[in-house]
Structures are given as structure tokens and as C-alpha cells.
Amino acid sequence: KKSGREVYRDFNTFRTGDILDMENLKIEPVHVDHSIPAAYGFIIHTTSGKVAYTGDFRMHGPKSNMTRDFLDKASDYDIDYLIIEGTNITGAEISSESHVEQITDKLIKHTDGLVVISFSDRDVDRLNSIYRATKRNNRKLALSTKQAFLLRDLYKDPNIKVPDLRRDDIFVFGKEKSWLRAWEEEIHNEFNVLYGSDINSIQDRIVLAASYYDMNELMDVNPQAGSIFILSKSEPFDEAGEIQHEKLLNWCNHYGMPQYHVHASGHAMPHELKSVIKEISPNTMIPVHTERPLLFEKYVADLDVNFKSPILKEKISLSRK
Numbered sequence: 001k002k003s004g005r006e007v008y009r010d011f012n013t014f015r016t017g018d019i020l021d022m023e024n025l026k027i028e029p030v031h032v033d034h035s036i037p038a039a040y041g042f043i044i045h046t047t048s049g050k051v052a053y054t055g056d057f058r059m060h061g062p063k064s065n066m067t068r069d070f071l072d073k074a075s076d077y078d079i080d081y082l083i084i085e086g087t088n089i090t091g092a093e094i095s096s097e098s099h100v101e102q103i104t105d106k107l108i109k110h111t112d113g114l115v116v117i118s119f120s121d122r123d124v125d126r127l128n129s130i131y132r133a134t135k136r137n138n139r140k141l142a143l144s145t146k147q148a149f150l151l152r153d154l155y156k157d158p159n160i161k162v163p164d165l166r167r168d169d170i171f172v173f174g175k176e177k178s179w180l181r182a183w184e185e186e187i188h189n190e191f192n193v194l195y196g197s198d199i200n201s202i203q204d205r206i207v208l209a210a211s212y213y214d215m216n217e218l219m220d221v222n223p224q225a226g227s228i229f230i231l232s233k234s235e236p237f238d239e240a241g242e243i244q245h246e247k248l249l250n251w252c253n254h255y256g257m258p259q260y261h262v263h264a265s266g267h268a269m270p271h272e273l274k275s276v277i278k279e280i281s282p283n284t285m286i287p288v289h290t291e292r293p294l295l296f297e298k299y300v301a302d303l304d305v306n307f308k309s310p311i312l313k314e315k316i317s318l319s320r321k
Helices: 063-077 097-109 124-136 143-154 182-190 195-203 212-221 239-255 270-280 293-299
Strands: 021-022 024-032 039-045 049-053 081-085 114-118 140-144 170-173 206-209 228-231 257-261 284-288
Touching: 039 063, 039 143, 063 270, 081 270, 097 114, 097 124, 097 228, 124 140, 124 143, 124 206, 140 143, 140 228, 143 170, 143 182, 143 270, 195 206, 212 239, 228 239, 239 257, 270 293
Parallel strands: 049 081, 081 284, 114 206, 114 228, 140 170, 140 206, 228 257
Antiparallel strands: 021 024, 024 039, 039 049
16 A cells, blocks of 8 residues: 555456366356356366366356357366356346336336436446436436446456447536545546535436435435435345345435335346257256255256265265266
8 A cells, every 4th residue: 555545456257268277177257148258167177087167157148149158168178077056046137228228218218306316336237227317218327436436447458348438428426525535536537526415406317326324315405306216236145235225225215205116137037048958968067156955966966967066065076977
């Protein structure tokens, strides 16, 4: 650090097509489609066999061709172990990013007041969907300082398509603070920043990206009658999230904003998970990122594959049989 101002670190990066040598392992990263950029699956070559790890992935997203690249690569090998996510093995909601954009467009069109929308900072596909829907309704998009900081750097990557923060139909929603962190200062100095009091008189022409943590800032905006809140990310999945969500509903009640839930998952549907297992045809599959491994095991019991569910603190040894 330099007087507390240094905020960056050096990272070793990789892309699809690279081979990573790590002691006795050779690792092939292959991109997959997910709700954030830079999601990867991996083909891991070990002395005890070949392992394919899907990471978080989906087949119904706008870049499903990247998931197809991973499946094609994994299918080229005789995979001994497939480590596969199972987030949506229960409670899956069938939707797509294009459907999210259509519904968001319609909600903005029929809203007379402020539109507040909450989505993951890193969900680039969702950002683009919201931005296009905002433009079609002749509104301006206001992003948080944190989102703007990420977007500024993503814009520099020619492989990722995101809006330019220098456009006149997009700006940064700033918080009234006595001091700013180094990265916040960069954004405030470089881009157009508006505060709640600035938005108050033009709120019917704004789509404001804001999370639960920004609700206090809406006091200066003072949402007018006819304003709405759109939750455009996963619903809470644990007790802490449920408590936070309840507080968010209380904020919406305070401001008189009904809440809509408009979302497309970043994870594969159950039938897609089964299709992937069939296509890769591993000797053994290991489910991760799921709370229902037994359900998963019974769902794929008709496939010719061994099912090995992880047990807390127990190792799984790789071996060819």
C-alpha cells in the first residue's frame, strides 16, 4: 500500500485454449455461460485420471455457445470424474435473459414515477438488458459507484460488451459522504455523478440501480406516487438473506413502491444437468453447490454413472476402476 491509497493487485490471467501446468496437474480452462463474465469450467489431467469440473454454468443464457464449447471439449476425453453443480435441482424457474428484458421494458413503460431496480453488480447480461429497456423508454440509467467502478474496467475488454459510462444516457448515483475511498474518488472525478436531490425533480425519467444498502439514499430522491421496485436477482436462500429481504420490503412499504421479481437464473435447469451428464458420460459424478444431493442422485439413477456425494471433512480419492 502507498499511504493507504493502493487498491490494486497483480493477477495471473488465463483464457480458453491455455494449458496451466501445476505440479503433476495439467489444467485446461474452457469458458462457460453464467450470470457473470469470466466463468470457466476446467478439464483437469491427473496421474489418477481425468476430471471435468463445470463450475457454475447455464445453457439458457445469451452466450450458451460458450457452455457448448466446454461440453465439446469435455466430451473429447474419457472423463473419469465429473464434478457438476446442482443449484437448480429444486426450485428451478424457467426463464431467459430476453424474457427478463421484455418484462423489464413493459414495467418501465407502465410506470409513472421512479423505477428502482436491484441486480448483481457483476451480472453484465442483466446490466445490458436493463440498459436497453431503459433506452427504449427514453429514460436514463443511474448506476451505483461500485457498479460504475467495475463497468469502467470491463469496458476496456474487447470481449465484453457493456455501455460506455461517458454516454449522456447513463450516470453515477453518488452517496452524500464526508470522505471517499480512493476508488470512489476516481469515479467521482472521471464521470457524471448525481445525488438524490438531483434526481428528485427528474425521477420519472430515471431507472435507478440500487440495492438494499442504498435505500437510505432514496430519502433525498423522495420517490413519487407510482414508483416501483424491481428485484432482478435471486431471492434470499438463507436466514440472513431473508432478514435483509424483509427489511427491503419495509423500505419499499415506506416509499410506497410495490415490488416485482424479474430474474433468469445463472444456473442450469435439472433437465440440462442430466443432459450434460449423458453427453460427457463420466465414470463417476460428484455433485456440488446443491442442498439436495439425494434428490439429484435419484433423478439421474437411470444413467450409467456412479454417484459420489461429498461428505463433510472426508476426502474423495481419485482412482481408475
